[in-house]
Amino acid sequence: MSLIASVLCASLVSQQQPFAQNMIQFEKWVGTWEGSGWQMAGETKQEFKSIETIRKQSGGAVYIIEAKHWFDEAGKPNNVFFDVFGTFTFDREQKKHLLSMYYPNGTVPVYELTMKDNGFVWNIPLRDNSYAMSVEFDGDTWKEAGYMTQDGKKRQMFELNMKRK
Known part of the structure; x- marks a missing residue:
């Protein structure tokens, strides 16, 4: 019985490697990763602080990310406005890397x-425009940027700079 279990386990492990x-x-x-950034709210630039953690799970088949961004306003410590859990996965059938984000309101885009080579990009489709996000890593530095394209015009709406702790 243990021989059969060993063979099955070895088979599963070899299937997981690729x-x-x-x-x-x-x-x-x-x-x-910890740092700070800014986002545009209309014509107002809002500065914030951030902490994000990436962890390997299930032998590397999935990586999880926990992200929190908060406004560091006087009298309102840790005023969290972005609190998201996400997963990075690979869809074998479609041969695509995917980012699933779990928001507090129950949506899961x-x-x-x-x-x-040094990061990844993704697009967020919106009703009247599009939003392109990019993350670049350079050693222990994380730089993330978001650009909105509306009526053919591209405008930076978001930037985040963090260091690995």
């Missing part, structure tokens, strides 16, 4: 990632 290879790039981004 799959985990699709996710290996995320390994170098594991850790806790899934975005296709375009992988780069």
Whole structure:
């Protein structure tokens, strides 16, 4: 009986190895990242602080991300406005990397990632425009930017700079 279990386990592990290879790039981004950024709310630039943690799960088949952004206003410590849990996965059938984000209001959008050597990009479709996000890593530095395109005009709406702790 234990021989059969060993053979089945070995078979499952060998099947996981090629799959985990699709996710290996995320390994170098594991850790806790802290920093600050800004976002546009209409014509107002709002500054915020951030902490994001990326962890490897299920032998590297999935990477999870926990992200919190908050306004550091006087008299309102830790005024959290962005509190999201996400997963990075690889869809074998479609051969695509995916980012699923779980928001407090119960929505779970899934975005296709375009992988780069030093990061990834994704698009957020909106009703009248589009929003393109990019994340670039350089060692222990994380830079994220968001651009909205509306009526053919591109405008930066978001920037986040963090360091690995």
